Amino acid sequence: MTHDQSFTNQKFKLVGSRVNRPDGVDKVTGRAKYGADASAPGQLVALFLRSPHAHAKIKKLDTSKAEKLAGVKAVITSADLPDHTAGAQLDVLENCMARDRVLYDGHAVAAVAAIDKETAKKALKLIKVSYGKLPHVTDVDEAMRPGAPLVREDIFTRGVDPKPTEPSNVCKVSTFGHGDIEAGFDEADVIIEKSFKTEQTHQGYIEPHACLASVGPDGNGELWVTTQGHYTYRTVCAALLGMDMAKLKVTSSEIGGGFGGKTHVWIEPIALALSRKANRPVKAVMTRDEVFKASGPTCSTSMDIKIGAKKDGTITAGSAHIRYQDGAFRGQWGQLGAMTAFACYDLKNVQSVGYDVLVNRPKVAAYRAPSAPMAAFGVESTMDLVAEAIEMDPVTLRIKNAAKEGTRASYGPTYGPIGIGPTLEAAKNHPHMRAKLKKNQGRGMACGFWFNFGGQTCTDINISADGTVNLTLGTVDVGGSRASMSLICAEELGIPYDQVKANIADTSSLGHNDTTEGSRGTFSSGMATIFAAREAIEEMKERAAQTWDIPVEEVEWVEGEARAIGQKNDNLPPLTLKDIAARAAATGGPIAGHNEVVADGAGVSFASHICDVEVDPETGGTRIIRYTVIQDAGKAINPDYVEGQFQGGAAQGIGWALNEEYIYGDDGRLQNAGFLDYRIPVCSDLPFIDTEILEIPNPNHPYGIRGVGETSIVPPLAAIGNAVSNAAGVRMTHVPMSPPRILKAIEEAEA
């Protein structure tokens, strides 16, 4: 059945209210089960042997002694895995388990399953690997230089004409934009050109990757796993291991944070392979060190930004050359950065070129609005320099050039109704903008863009005989979506919120749902929930019509009950959902609603952030004094959790801007693979984070919903960069703006 997904501006009774989440008690009592919290009788413990080298040939790999150790039940190397040499899954598999070469520090080379951790540890020590070290490169700019060590010999640059004949670390070049930038720069009164760098960061979810895998010789398997997308994990694991998808039941545990890092498989296919070989359940849990080294952080970047403007603030041209490293496997992160770089603005002449570059670092995965924060750092920092050069207030400059409905986006298409203008106006009028600053303090602001996605979604509603309702969802709840979906379901059915119980189904209980990524959960599952509820309502109207013995056309659904329309039906008292549910057995059996949809039309999202910092000129240390997030949510279903997304994204951005970075030694090894040396913000680092939710309805969703999860991490690097630059009196161009970098910048400016 197709449904109209247009925005209808309906008046809500429940949607928009602050309700407690249905999984709250489980989570405050320790009862909620996460990836590492499940066990099975007879389970084995899996451990991984990982490369100590950044780049090396595996000359010899001998597992025979480990296999003979008492208590070891299975050992896996690439030789035990299907050969996907020609297949689309090769990169995924090779990242899970190295073949003839290791491509980064931490790359897995073997795995064991043993009766306990002690035995598994002993077994790892018995595996003999002989490496032939190869030259490595970990810096994105160095990897692009002629003569740089080649990470892969089979990668030829895509997106250039003619096709190259020599392999390269540049796997892709992508150009976006329109107009004539040279003519645009010729029109400019001022042109600012600046180069920027950002360092690699990790999503930093507190729960390491963990799973419990169980596969029998009959080909039936189960996987309990912390993931943002259990259907995607099923698809990938089944393809990698040659299993039947229907026979692999994947259950998503409660997930202890993902932010993009749990959209890819890492240890899971290997845990399944170990279980299949041992014919016993296998539990695999990454250590924090492994999470940093061998899951998927985001890119480090380097970029050149050029913006030209007239004295009245009109931007005449913008160009960006941005270089993103994808780790040791081909990615599209530079391309994505190029698409987002100038997306906030209405530009006649714009060009952004993205380079995707291989280095000897872990395979890059998505991190919350992937690629957008770094490009925004470059562009939004340059925007402040333009404002300074033409002596215009930075917010006014942005408002003057903001994209609006009908603007051709820098990445191509024409925008519908969007919220960049309103978030900027709200920033300009916010009391934060007029607050007094003290000595050594500075204020900065920046705006940001993210696409948001929809995608495949499948949802069930089942009405119990007592009138309570099971809402069965397939999009993993990463931060409170069961509450929002229950609100939507209750709103549609016209029943109280606590009459709905939402559950996340395993892969055998519901059709495919795309991964919870791209801020798609509330948009997509919200849409499917609305349509499933409406289907259940149609069924309940049928049941009421039967009960009354009148045509269904004479039944309407209002406020949770069926009412008979027309004078001749005046004597019929309404039938509530509970009444109809109680009689279901006698009127045709169970009552359900179902919807499957490809939810396209996710509205793009914009945010503007304001930040005050204090920089200590003696130490270079920065404190966040005040922080305000203003973002368009389309429609906030449960405002508490929308605010939570705004605050969480800002906090991650603050960590990225000031502290967090992967530090590689000359040996190509990661030097800070732990939370002590990779320091994410703690409670005492931050102030309260103010939020303002704007609601500019998405025309392609019945409730006007846009995604809200990701955009909040886009502006912070630039907002803080501008604030620190204003406080310290020197332009910061390298993230993170750690104390040594700030001191160095101050010293260089003074010299």
Place this chain on the structure above:
Amino acid sequence: MQVNLTGSLRSSANGEAVVEISASTIRELLSKLLETYPGMEEHMELGIAVSIDGEIYRDSPSKKLPAGSEIFLLPRLQGG
């Protein structure tokens, strides 16, 4: 109709930013593009999205392309 190419796709269409293709659905559009520009396959296998009048479609091959609509071929996006 005019189909706007973005990113690395242009390199497989002789550097053209706009190509003329007659198609009524996304499915037809993609298959005709492949016929005309076989080099696009390596980009399509990495994923593709089509924007129709500003709305981005990733998994809707049957979506109709209304006459006169603005069509952009985009890389398939990934999110966190």
Place this chain on the structure above:
Amino acid sequence: MTGTLVNTTVNGDAVQFACPTDESLMDSLRDRVGLTGVKEGCGTGDCGACSITLDGELVCSCLVLGVEANGRNIGTVEGLADGDKLHPLQEQFINHAALQCGICTPGFLVAAKALLDKNKNPTEEEIRYALAGNLCRCTGYDKIVRAVQAASKDLRKKK
């Protein structure tokens, strides 16, 4: 496995388990006592997800050996509620949406309780520093601090 027998008290109950001498108390509590509310985020004392009290003192259970629990008194998140009555901290964490993914929540609750046991009316700054050993990646700590402030008020009203 060669195990050492440990007799201890967990949330008021006598508990006995055997573990190797190099096993962390976190692993013992999770794998041998079955208290998976004790979470592992790092195993190196940096994230606070495994916070427990040991004779009333807040510790990371990953930095204590299982055998050290012998004869001691352990408090975990599983012991916070009084029967079917949630602790005010638990109630306010839910009311204030102070959790998103919830993996850090048990550690925060144990740490916040340790603070309020000693300081009935902490300032915002005292709360922020008392919880600085617990990492949360989802919330930006805003709603966590507000929940602790509200629970502290509730507890003072009760007295």
